[in-house]
Amino acid sequence: MKNRKIGFTRRGVLQAFAATTLTAAPTYANALGFLRGGGDIRRIRMYSGRTGESIDTIYWIEGDYIREAVREISYFMRDWRSNEVRDIDLRTIDVMAAAHNLLDVDEPYMLLSGYRCPKTNAMLRARSRGVARNSLHMQGQAADLRLQSRSVGQIARAATACKGGGVGRYSRSNFVHMDCGPVRTWGA
Template identity: 60%
Template sequence: MESQDNSNLSRRGLLGAFAGIAMVSAAPVYSKTFGYVKGAGNIRRVRLRSSRTGESVDTIYWIDGQYIKPAMKEINYFMRDWRENSVAKMDPNLIDVIAATHFRLDTDEPFTLLSGYRTSRTNNMLRSRGSGVAKKSYHLKAQASDVRLKSRSVSSIARAAVAGRGGGVGKYHRSGFVHVDCGPIRTWG
């Protein structure tokens, strides 16, 4: 019975998603002034690509107050520790922060994901190579990501992330990326 309810939600939700995308596309610019962390409206979408694996994900993952399980599973796999091919359940709040940040930047270019979930072995290896990798990183908890956009500066991405007040935001100008997480609100860099 539960799977039938989920499939009905998915079918109904996907039809609504297509209608919602058209409405969001036609919405005036001032619609982006909503005070939200979660994303815009009744539909949430995430667009990411990985230059390391060549993979990408462009999916609607939330409709009318519900996370879509197959979409979240796809996101979890995409954001895996690719060095060890280890998948973790990403915190949905992180995906919301990423989607809301992207929405504020008003671009169709997907975020390039540099790092999502990390195993402790990967995190330790990265720590041994240089500074800037926290021993108790939110990446270990599947609550952080490092992203960039070719079309936007580190500062503009960070401003968009900070505006959502969804967690930590770190600027890494030299490496050209922004760290976003769903931990306590704080900034650095």
């Protein structure tokens, strides 16, 4: 599936249009603390150098996740080595989107790793000490991301400010790990 572009869904665009015509009060009071100020529409933008794919989709409007968009995100974040797909935890997507908003960039994330099947995780673990045996990647609860226009430190600070899970700095490899597990930080 090289060069497959995953973009706005018809339903998502229609719902976004409908949401912009509403004059209802914002739903900030119902949002988790780390998402306050995230707005009434949540969007995620990423590309993968491994598959040549990109995604730019609105996945949440006025308190509701758009199932079709979330499925597209899960497909995009699949284990590209085995082509296995697992549902990505909505909390992880929210942390990624909130951190991206805090960074105030137009550039999409480069996804290095999303879901990993156990076989892929074991292979990566054999090559690197930095791969956890029971990685949250295997539960669809983690992502390794990069932005060319922001440093590892800047991305990590934005993700940490969300207080939505773990944030790992991998400065030598130029990426940040974000997950929806316990709030914690590591790396340099």
